[in-house]
Each structure stands twice: as structure tokens, then as C-alpha cells.
Amino acid sequence: MPKITFFNLPETKRKMIIEAAKEEFSRVLFEEASIANIIKKAEIPRGSFYQYFEDKKDLFVYLIGEMGKQMFTCFIGYLEDTQGDLFMAAEYFFKYLLELGNHPENRRFIRNIWLSMNEKLKDEVAPHSHKHRFYHYYEAMQQRVDYSSFHLQDKEKVFLFKLLKHTIFHNATPYLNGLATKEQCMETFCFQIRIIKRGLKNNG
Missing domain, CATH: 1.10.10.60 (Homeodomain-like)
Structure with missing residues (x-):
């Protein structure tokens, strides 16, 4: 900080x-x-x-944190707009992330953040700990999700958020690296989201 x-x-x-x-x-x-x-x-x-x-890491983590605040706020807004539909909010957020990548500097910055992440840096920016300074954003997202169709335990909710985060950023990476079009990334993302959603409903 x-x-x-x-x-x-x-x-x-x-x-x-x-x-x-x-x-x-x-x-x-x-x-x-x-x-x-x-x-x-x-x-x-x-x-x-x-x-x-x-030091340099202090500045780097601060920049990641500022970008994280923007993304958390954006995702929370999508949850409110969709009445807590987690998967629809995730789709809107994925589109937003791809739009950010339209700007070359944003694209390089986001890509370099992901490529620079080691386990120590991940621990500093991951908001799944009550001690983390951004945990209240994570809690705010959880409170806005409509879980009525899924019947998940708390630890399963945490895992679902981690899975969605991985799905979002993993599928955005090819576009940010210039290896796929937005349309291709969107198609793959939506396919994977449908599988996750179907699995949750089958276990509900």
C-alpha cells in the first residue's frame, strides 16, 4: 500500500x-x-x-488493486442489473473485459499482470481472506447473487467464484494475446458457462 x-x-x-x-x-x-x-x-x-x-512491488500491487476495485464495482453493478443472475452477470463482465482489451495499452497491461503473477503476488491480490483489504467487495458480490436454484454450501460458493474467475480470465487471454477474435473467445466462454450452469442445476 x-x-x-x-x-x-x-x-x-x-x-x-x-x-x-x-x-x-x-x-x-x-x-x-x-x-x-x-x-x-x-x-x-x-x-x-x-x-x-x-518498493516496485508495492506500486505494482497498488495498480492491480485499483484495477481490481474497478472490476469488482463493475461486476457488482451487473449483479444488480440482472437481479442476482451470476451467470448473466459473468457474461456481461466478460464482454466488458474484452472491450477493455480493445485499447492496446489496456491489453498489454492486463496481459502483463497475468503473466507476472506468481503465488506470492496472487496471495496479496486474492480477496478470499477475511483479512484482505478488498474482502468487502467479495462479500458484496456474494450478497447480491441469487443462489436459490443451486443450494450451495458456503465453501462451494467460494469455489464457484474461483471457477468463474478462472473461466473468465482464461478465455479472455487468447484475445489479449492476439491469438483469437472476440467472437471466438465469447463462443468458448459461453459454452463453458453452460456446462458449469448445467452441472449446478443437476446437483441442485
């Missing part, structure tokens, strides 16, 4: 730093990203960087 000195900066300065970081993490994977490039683009001294962030 950034230090208070970062949040005390003028908004324009914070945006410069964030844009510089996003550009660098879009250019290369996390391990290859250079603090020197970020501070040069943001026009700040190296010493100032460490007044704002603990």
Missing part, C-alpha cells in the same frame, strides 16, 4: 506517477520493469519514489 505521502500529493502528480508506472508495466513484465524508467517518465527523484512506495 502506498505511503501517506503519496496520497498527500496533488492529484495531477499522483496521476503522472500512476500513468508512468502503468506504461512501464505495460511495456514489460513485473520482474523486468525498471523504477528508473518510471521516475524518469513521472519526473520525480528516485528518493521521492521511496517516500511514496516501499
Whole structure:
């Protein structure tokens, strides 16, 4: 998490730093990203960087978190729009994710995040722990889902969310890597969602 000195900066300065970081993490994977490039683009001294962030990982996780907030909020909105239909909300969200990928910088940034994820980073950004700072988003999603047709236990609900997350991002990856069209990814995604939905109803 950034230090208070970062949040005390003028908004324009914070945006410069964030844009510089996003550009660098879009250019290369996390391990290859250079603090020197970020501070040069943001026009700040190296010493100032460490007044704002603990290290490169601190900044990277913050960027992932900000993107995660946007995505959680979006998914919650889709759940509200569909009266808690988890699978319809997932389909809307998948379309939204593909639309994000229409912009080259977004596409590179999202792709590099996924490719950079090791187990330690996954633990820091996964909201399935009560101790996680984004857990309230996860709870908000759970509260808006209509489970009446599925009769799931709590641990099964957690697994279902993990399965849907994997299905969404796994099927978006070929498009973000330029290996498939949006239409092809959408067709595969919808096919897999139908299988998951059918399995849940058969076990209901």
C-alpha cells in the first residue's frame, strides 16, 4: 500500500506517477520493469519514489488493486442489473473485459499482470481472506447473487467464484494475446458457462 505521502500529493502528480508506472508495466513484465524508467517518465527523484512506495512491488500491487476495485464495482453493478443472475452477470463482465482489451495499452497491461503473477503476488491480490483489504467487495458480490436454484454450501460458493474467475480470465487471454477474435473467445466462454450452469442445476 502506498505511503501517506503519496496520497498527500496533488492529484495531477499522483496521476503522472500512476500513468508512468502503468506504461512501464505495460511495456514489460513485473520482474523486468525498471523504477528508473518510471521516475524518469513521472519526473520525480528516485528518493521521492521511496517516500511514496516501499518498493516496485508495492506500486505494482497498488495498480492491480485499483484495477481490481474497478472490476469488482463493475461486476457488482451487473449483479444488480440482472437481479442476482451470476451467470448473466459473468457474461456481461466478460464482454466488458474484452472491450477493455480493445485499447492496446489496456491489453498489454492486463496481459502483463497475468503473466507476472506468481503465488506470492496472487496471495496479496486474492480477496478470499477475511483479512484482505478488498474482502468487502467479495462479500458484496456474494450478497447480491441469487443462489436459490443451486443450494450451495458456503465453501462451494467460494469455489464457484474461483471457477468463474478462472473461466473468465482464461478465455479472455487468447484475445489479449492476439491469438483469437472476440467472437471466438465469447463462443468458448459461453459454452463453458453452460456446462458449469448445467452441472449446478443437476446437483441442485
